[in-house]
Amino acid sequence: MDLRIFTEPQQGASYDDQLAMAQRAEQLGFDAFxxxxxxxxxxxxxxxxxxxxAWTTLAGIARETSSIRLGTLVTSATFRHPGILAVQVAQVDAMSGGRVELGLGAGWFGQEHAAYGVPFPDKRFGILEEQLELITGMWGTPVGETYTFAGEHYRLTDSPALPKPVQQPLPIIVGGGGPRRTPRLAARFATEYNQSFPEKDVVVPQIGRVRAACEEAGRNPDELVxxxxFIACVGKDDAEIARRAAAIGREVDELREHGLTGxxxxxxxxxxALAEQGISRVYLQCMDMSDLEHLDLIAAEVLPDAQAL
Known part of the structure; x- marks a missing residue:
């Protein structure tokens, strides 16, 4: 099982805070930041x-790390034109030497759009679908050829579709808990299907829907990761667990029920238990970005056993 470190910098973190955590995660052997x-x-x-x-930050981190994979969980389709996003992600992939992954979602936090003047349409799933088609279409266009796209939301005419990512294909993560449309998008475009903070009893049924969508599309479901x-709160004893939970303003019992805590x-x-359900990759959401000793503990006493699952 891969263990990845996942952060929420909007809660209060500078670029330097993120760089420090990414570099520590790399030194400790985590799969990705x-x-x-x-x-x-x-x-x-x-x-x-x-x-x-996110992408400015990852560009900087890409130049100050050497092996750890980097990405978003997830970029909102409302934030950037897909043609520009395709350029940005391909460029950061080159800056990292081929270590970038793109998680892309429809967006959901209306208040942040209002705060920064970003349009927030009521219906966004069609926008997400077109962005996935357009970005993968640009990256998949052979060098020397052009790409044209005519959709309801976006139109591209004779794009040179450059630059190309170093990785061919660059991994794309599609996530969400929708029962029909999300599985179909994952089957069509994704290399990885992610469920973020699901109730633990819905993980298996949702994987089943994605696998069924793959089969319907003529794709081998085992091709997907x-x-x-889940939020992580790990301590050597009850006192340390309680201290880490308090530092992020959460209750231990709630974290035990809904996260990976203890x-x-x-x-x-x-x-x-997750591995038995078909999960092969886990993102550990580490909310206190000043607590690098949390990563040290997970790396020393959890990571070796996880890698053996």
Missing amino acids: FRSDHFLRMGDGDPLPGPTD YSVA TPAEVVDGLG
Whole structure:
């Protein structure tokens, strides 16, 4: 099982905070460092230092790391024109030497759109679908040929469809819990299907829907990586677990029910249960970006067992 570190910088983190966590995660042997793509803090608390742009941040981190994979969980389709996003992601892929992955979603946080003047249409799924088709179409167009796209939301005419990513294909992550449209999008475009913070009893049924959508589309369901994201709160004992939960303003019992929380042995057991459900990749959401010792503990006492699952 792959373990990836996943952060929420809009809750209060500078570029330097993110770089420090990414570099520590790389040194410790985690598979990837991912971040959310948001522009407004959620909930109460100090809003400083303010948001950081996901792809600008990942470009910087790409030049200051060498092996860890980098990506978004997930970029909102409302934030960028897909033609420009295709250029941005391909460029960061080149800057990283081929270590980037694109998680793309429809967007959901209306308040941040209002705060930064970004349009927030009521219906966004069609926008997401066209963006996935357009981005993959640009990247898949042979060098020297042009790409034209005519959709309801976007039109491209004779695009040179450059630059190309280093990776062919560049991994794309589609996520969500929708019962019909999301599985079909994953089957059509994704290399990975992700469920972020699901109720644990819905993981298997949703994987079943995605696998069925793959079969309907004539695709081998085993080609997809099936992943989940859960908040992580790991401590050597109850006191350390409680301290880490308090630092992020959460209750231990709630985190145990909905996240991966407890001693290293408890978290390994939780990962084992996910592996039995068909999950091969887990994003550990680490909310306190100043607590790099949290990563040290997970790497020392959880990561080796997870890699053996």
